Amino acid sequence: xxxxxxAASCAxxxxxxxxxxxxxxxxxxxxxxxxxxVYLSRQNDxxxxxxxxxxxxxxxxxPDPSPGADLAIRDTRATARAVDLTVTLDRxxxxxxxxxxxxxxxxxxSGAVAVIADVPRDDLVAFAKAAPKTLAVFxxxxxxxxxxxxxxxxxxFHLLPSFAxxxxxxxxxxxxxxxxxxxxxxxxxxADKHLADDFAASARKFGAKLVAAKQFAIGNDPxxxxxxxxxxxxSSDDYDVVFLADTGGDFGRFVPWQLxxxxxxxxxxxxxxxxxxxxxxxxxxxxxxHRFARLAKRDMNDGDWAVWAAVRSVVEAAIRKGxxxxxxxxxxxxxxxxPVDVSKGIESSFRPWDHQFRQAVMLRSxxxxxxxxxxxxxxxxxxxxxxxxxxxxxxxCRPQ
Numbered sequence: 220x221x222x223x224x225x226a227a228s229c230a231x232x233x234x235x236x237x238x239x240x241x242x243x244x245x246x247x248x249x250x251x252x253x254x255x256x257v258y259l260s261r262q263n264d265x266x267x268x269x270x271x272x273x274x275x276x277x278x279x280x281x282p283d284p285s286p287g288a289d290l291a292i293r294d295t296r297a298t299a300r301a302v303d304l305t306v307t308l309d310r311x312x313x314x315x316x317x318x319x320x321x322x323x324x325x326x327x328x329s330g331a332v333a334v335i336a337d338v339p340r341d342d343l344v345a346f347a348k349a350a351p352k353t354l355a356v357f358x359x360x361x362x363x364x365x366x367x368x369x370x371x372x373x374x375x376f377h378l379l380p381s382f383a384x385x386x387x388x389x390x391x392x393x394x395x396x397x398x399x400x401x402x403x404x405x406x407x408x409x410a411d412k413h414l415a416d417d418f419a420a421s422a423r424k425f426g427a428k429l430v431a432a433k434q435f436a437i438g439n440d441p442x443x444x445x446x447x448x449x450x451x452x453x454s455s456d457d458y459d460v461v462f463l464a465d466t467g468g469d470f471g472r473f474v475p476w477q478l479x480x481x482x483x484x485x486x487x488x489x490x491x492x493x494x495x496x497x498x499x500x501x502x503x504x505x506x507x508x509h510r511f512a513r514l515a516k517r518d519m520n521d522g523d524w525a526v527w528a529a530v531r532s533v534v535e536a537a538i539r540k541g542x543x544x545x546x547x548x549x550x551x552x553x554x555x556x557x558p559v560d561v562s563k564g565i566e567s568s569f570r571p572w573d574h575q576f577r578q579a580v581m582l583r584s585x586x587x588x589x590x591x592x593x594x595x596x597x598x599x600x601x602x603x604x605x606x607x608x609x610x611x612x613x614x615x616c617r618p619q
Contacts, residue, residue, distance in 0.1 A: 260283075260312050287530070294527075299538065324349070343375070392582055402453060453478050528561050579592065
């Protein structure tokens with residue numbers, strides 16, 4: 220896919236293109252404040268390149284999520300104008316192969332109040348380590364739990380639900396449905412095992428029971444029939460629901476139809492989790508989806524929503540708390556002072572210990588959003604949203 224390009228006149232490797240995108244149609248009024256947000260990407264990012272179909276599995280090419288930022292600026296324009304606030308978005312594409320920590324100082328000196336880091340995981344960590352501790356860096360791509368628990372000291376703010384939040388959402392759903400006996404099937408990939416372990420922890424947390432956990436094998440070797448035949452693997456135990464962890468998507472697409480018992484499937488097939496869905500029908504989501512589709516000429520996905528929510532968070536901190544510089548913005552977000560309406564039924568905010576964005580998690584089928592977690596039976600002393608994911612007492616991170 221065509222990514223943000225650096226101007227042809229920029230001959231030096233680390234030279235920036237001049238690519239600001241103004242958020243306002245009218246000139247800035249005298250005395251108005253300027254909220255300068257940088258959208259940082261990587262040239263030729265593999266995440267947005269076309270993916271070849273393998274083993275019959277077609278993976279759609281991910282679109283550039285930066286239109287989410289444009290939509291957020293449009294959505295908040297009227298309120299920003301009312302407080303003499305001008306919001307600008309500065310798109311910057313870092314050259315392929317160049318160490319990204321070199322971008323941190325230049326972005327900080329540009330007067331940016333926040334950075335949306337749409338970059339691979341290694342780049343995200345390197346940039347956050349090099350950035351000033353008072354500059355909010357928004358992670359709009361990663362779900363990894365260890366990013367939330369292993370880098371507590373960095374000014375990283377995570378927009379998408381962590382894997383622990385997603386498996387907690389599924390565990391809450393099956394417990395409130397009284398489908399308490401779960402059978403776990405997971406694949407040979409390390410990511411599959413990590414996802415299965417997260418679900419096992421979620422099941423224990425909410426009172427579900429794992430009746431079995433079995434690893435399947437990919438292939439058609441008759442000597443491994445017991446690890447390949449889903450009907451055989453699921454025939455010895457009784458269960459209410461199957462949790463499937465198949466991040467590759469090849470084996471799992473057949474599982475719902477090969478079980479030895481007619482049971483619902485959740486996880487990477489059947490009922491899945493997402494931060495956002497173009498089919499959401501409640502809490503103002505249809506209006507958000509319509510505005511985005513009109514702007515970007517396509518449906519809104521998780522990445523678009525994460526970028527949209529990141530920009531809204533910065534603007535809300537500026538409007539509600541009067542934050543106008545990077546230090547004040549980061550402080551407002553890190554100290555849980557800025558609730559944000561993200562059209563999911565309950566206001567979101569950043570947890571002060573690991574900077575995870577509290578939010579409802581959508582549970583969806585192939586053609587509908589079925590439910591929103593958390594669910595009413597599950598309570599928490601701060602907010603029901605903190606029933607999802609790693610709580611303060613469980614986290615190695617502490618509020619700064």
